[in-house]
Amino acid sequence: MKRKRIRILSIVLLLALLALSGRLMQLQLFLTESYSSHKINLLEESVAQRTQALVIDEGRGEFLDRNGEPLTFTEKNVLVLFPFLKQMEWPVEKVAAVLHVPPGTIQTKVEQAKGPMIFGGKEPFSLSEEQMKEINTLKIQGVFALTKKFKSDVVPASQMIGVTGENTDEFHKRYPDKVKGATQKIGVSGLQRSFDEWLVAEEEAKLIYHVDARGGPLFGVDVKYLAPANPFYPLNVKTTIDEKMQLALEEVADTYHIQQGGMLLLDIEKSEILASVSRPAMKNRDPFSGGATNYMLKALIPGSVFKTVVAAAALDEGIVDERRLFPCDEDIRGGPAEKPHGNINIKTSIAVSCNRTFADLAKELTEKDDHILDEYAVKMGLIGDVAWKGNVFHYESFPQLQVSEGRIFSSDGDRGESKLVSQTGIGQQEVRVTPLGIANMMATIARGGEKFQVSAVSEVQYQNGTTMFSFPKQKIEGETITPFTAMKLQQYLRGVVNSPEGTAPYLQTAAYTIAGKTGTAQTGKYRGEEVKANELYNKWFAGYFPFENPKYALVAVNMDVTIGEGGIYPIFKDSVDAVYRLDHQ
Template sequence: MKRKRIRLLSIFLLLALFALAGRLMQLQLFQTESYSKHQINLLEESVSQRTQQLVIDEGRGEFLDRNGEPLTYAEKNVLVLFPFLKKMDWPAEKVADILHVPPQTILSKLAEAKGPIIFGGKEPLQLTESQMSDINGLEIQGVFALTKKFKSTQVPASQLIGVTGENTEVFHKRYPDKVKGANQKIGVSGLQESFDEWLVAEEEAKLIYHVDAIGGPLFGVDVKYLAPANPFYPLNVKTTIDARMQKALEEVADTYNIQKGGLLLLDIEKSEIVASVSRPSMKSRDPFSGGATNYMLKALIPGSVFKTVVAAAAMDEGMVDESRLFACDEGIRGAPAEKPHGNINIKTSLAVSCNRTFADLANELTEKDDHLLDEYAEKVGLLGDIAWKGNVFHYESFPQLQVSAGRIFTSETDREDPNLVSLTGIGQKEVRVTPLGMANMMATIARGGEKYQVSAVSAVEYQNGTKMFSFPKQEAKGETITPYTAMKLQQYLRGVVNSPEGTAPYLQTAAYTIAGKTGTAQTGNYRGEETKENELYNKWFAGYFPFENPKYSLVAVNMDVKINEGGIYPIFKDSVDAIYNLEND
C-alpha cells in the first residue's frame, strides 16, 4: 500500500514537472510575442518592467497637406532629462546658461521627475538649432537635446482625417502576421481607418535605460536610443487638403457659429478636396461624444439645390426650352404660391426657385421613365461612385472615402404617386444627397459635363518624400449630361446670383463671380413645440467660382436652424472672400 502511494505521488510530481516545463516552454519559446488570446508580447512587457523610456516618435505614419506640411503632428526641438541626474553631480548651470533660465528652474523640475521628462512639460521650451548643438556638445549622460514629434491637439479637417485607438483584439484580427506592438494604435474612422495598413507602426523611436526595483540605474547611466532601422518607414499619406484654406474655412464656420453642418471646397480641375469642415467639432479627448460625424460625407435633405438635377434631366431629354412658360403664381398642388412670379421660363424658374416648375417637370420625367431622376443624379455626379475608388496593390476597388449612398426614392410605389414625385422634384420627401455630391455636381457642370471621381489623398509617400503610390485623376463611370445642357446650366446658375429676380443677390459683392443654387429644406424637426416658428431647416448654397474661369466648387450647409436664423449667404460669401485673399496674398 505504501509503495502504491509512493508510485502515485511520483507520477503526480512527474506530471506536474512536465506541466511546468510545458508552461515554461510556452512562455519562453512558443508564445513569447503573442501570449494568450490577448496576444501579449511577453518580451516587450518584460522590458517595460525593467526600463524607463521616453517615446520620441510612436512610429505610425502621418498625414500631410497638399504642400507636404504636417496636419496631424508638429516637430519641436526639446530638452530631455533623465531622473538619475538627481543623484549625480552634473553641470546644470551650463545647460541653464544655454537656455537662459535659472539653474534652479531645471533642478526643481528634475526633483519631481519619476521618469524621463521633457523640460517645460505640456508646453515645452523650444530650442534653437544652436542651443541643441551647444547642449549636446556638453556630452552629459542623461541630458539630450532632440527633435520630438507631438500629436496635434486640433487636427485640421479632423473628421476627414479620422481618429486612432488602441484595440489589441482588432489589431491582431486585422494584422495576424504582426506579432510586435500589440498596443499599437489603429485607425478607427476616416482616412486613418482607410489607410491604416500603410500607416501602422513597425517600431517606436525612443530613449531607454534600465532600472532596478526602486528605479535606480541597473547598468550605470547608459541611455540608449532605439529607432526603426529602415529609413523609408513609416509611410506618410499626402492629402489634397490645403492647410491654409482649411484653417480659413474653419474660422468662417466658427465665426457664424455653425452648430451642425459645414463647408466643402473642391479643386475643379484636379477633382480634389481642398478643405472639409464639419461641425460640431471633434473633441480630441473624446472624439465619439458627438463630433466624429463628417457631415460632408453624410446624405442630407437638400431642398431646392436638387432642382438643378431636374433642370438638367428636362433639358437633356428635350422636354423644355426657354420658350416654355410655367405658372409660377401657383404652388405644386395648385394653391397660390407663397412668392408668386407669374408665367416664367426654365431659366427664371431656377433663378427664383419656383417650386411649380420643377414639380411639373419631375412628374413629366417620371411618367416617361420612373428612374430618370436617379439616372440624371448620377450623370451630374451627385450620386453613384463619387469618391476615388480603384485598384491599389492587392486591393481591388480600394475606396479612399466612406460616403453615404444617397437616394432619390425609397420605394417603387413612391415613383407612381404624383404628389410624392412633386415633392421629390423640389428636393424634399425622401431625397438624400451628400455635400460632397453637391460640390461634385457643381464641378461637373463647371467643366461642361465632364465627370470625375473626387480624391482626398494624392499619394502614399516614403519618409524621404518619394512616392510609393500615386492616386491618378479618374473619370467617373457612366453617362454624363451633354455639353449644351451643361452650358445652359452654367448660365442659369449664374442667374441665381446676378439676375434681378435671383435668390442670391447678396453674393454679387463677393470677391469672385459666383454661380450656384440655393436650398432651404424642411427637415421635419422642431426646436420646442411643433409650430411654424419652431420648424428647423437645412440651409444650403452650392456653387462654383470664378464663373468666367472656374477653379473651385464650394458647398455650405447649415443644418437644423430656424427660418429666420443661420443665413447661408454670408457664410458662403465670406468663405469665397477668404479664398480670394489667400490666393492674392
C-alpha cells in the same frame, strides 16, 4: 504499501515538474513574441518592467497636407532629462547657460522627475538648432537635445482625417500575423481607418534605460536610443487638403456659430478636396461624444439645390426650352404660391427657385421614364461612385472615403405617385444626397459636363518623402449631360446671383464672381412646439467660382435652423472671400 505511496507521489511530483518545465519552455522559448490569444509580446513586457522610456515617435504613419506639411503632428526641438541625474554630479550650470534659465529651475525639475522628462512639461521649452548642437556637444549622460513628435491638439479637417484607438481584438482581426506592441493604435474612423494598413506602426522610436526596483540605474547611466531599422517606414499619407484654406473656412464656420453642417471646397481641375469643415467640431479627448460625424459625407435633404438635376434632365431630354412658360403664381398643388412670380421660363424659374416649374417637370420626366431623375443624378456626379475608388495593390475598388449612398426615391412604389414625384422634383420627400456629391455636381457643370471622382488623398509616401503610390485623377464612367445642357446650366446658375429677381443677390459683392443654387429644405423637425416659427430647415448654397474661369466648387449647409436664423449667404460669401485673399497673398 508505504513504498507504493512514495512511488505514486514521486510520479505526481515528476509530472508536475515536467508540466511546469514545459510551461516555462513554452513561455520563454516558443511563445515569447506571441503569447495567448491576445498575442502579447512577453519579451517587450518583461523589458518594460525593468526600463524607463521616453517615446520620441510612436511609429504610426501621419497625414500631410497637399504641400507636404504635417496635419496631425508638430515637431519640436526639446531638452530631455533623465531622473538618475539627481543621484550624480553634472554640469547643470552649462545647460542652464545655453537655455538662458536659472540652474535651480532645471535642478528642481530633475528632483521632481519620476521618469524621463521633457523640460517644460506640457508646454515644452523649444530649442533652436544652435542650442541643440551646444547641449549635445556637452555629452552629458542623461541630457539630450532632440526633435520629438507631438500630436496636434486640434487637427484640421479632423472628421475627414478621423481618429485612432486601442482595441486588441480588432487589431488581431485586421492583422492576424502582426504582434501587438504596448501602445499599438488602429484607425477607427475617416482616413485613419481607410489607410490603416499603411499607417499601422511597426516599432516606436524611444530613449530607454534600465532601472532597479527603486528606479535607480541598473547597469549604470547608459541610455539607449531605439528606432525602427527601416528608414522608409512608417508611411505617410499626403492628403489634398490645403491647410490655409481649411483653417480659413473653419474660422468662417465658427464665426457664424454653425452648430450642425459645414462647408466643402473642391479644386475643379484636379477634382480634389481642398477643405472639409464639419460641425459640431470634434473633441480631441472625446471624439465620439457628438463631433466625430463628417456631415460632408452624409446624405442629407437638399431642397431646391436638387432642382439643378431636374433642369438638366428636362433640357437634355428636350422637354423644355426658354420659350415655355410655367404658372409660378401657383404652388405645386395648384393653390396660390407663397411668393408669386407670374408666368416665367426655365431660366427665371431657376433664378427665383419656382417650385411649380420643377414639380411639373419632374412629373413629365418620370412619366417618360420613372428612373430618369436617378440617371441624371448619376450623370452629374451627384450620386454613385462620387469619391475616389480603384485598384490599389491587392485591394480591388479601394475607397478613400466612406460616403453615404444617396437616393432619389426610397422605393419604386413612390415613382408612380404624382404628389410624391412633385415633392421629389423640389428636393424634398425622400431625396438624400451628400454635400460632397453636390459640390461634385457643381464642378461637373463648371467643367462643361465632364465628371470625375473626388480625391481626398493624392499619394502614399515613404518616410523619406518619395512616392510609394499615387492616386490618379479618375473619370466617373457612364453617360454625362451634353455640353449644351452644361452651358445652359452655367448661365442659369449665374442668374441666381446676378439677375434682378435671383435669390442670392447678396453674393454679388463677393470677391469672386459666383454661379450657384440656393436650397431651403424642410426637415420635418421642430424646435419645441410644432408651430411654423419653430420649423427646422437645412439651408444650402452650392456653386462654383470664379464664373468666367472656374477654379473652385463650394457647398455650404447650415442644418436644423429656423427660417429666421442661420443665413447661408454670409457664410458662403465669407468663405469665397477667404479663398480669394489666400489666392492673392
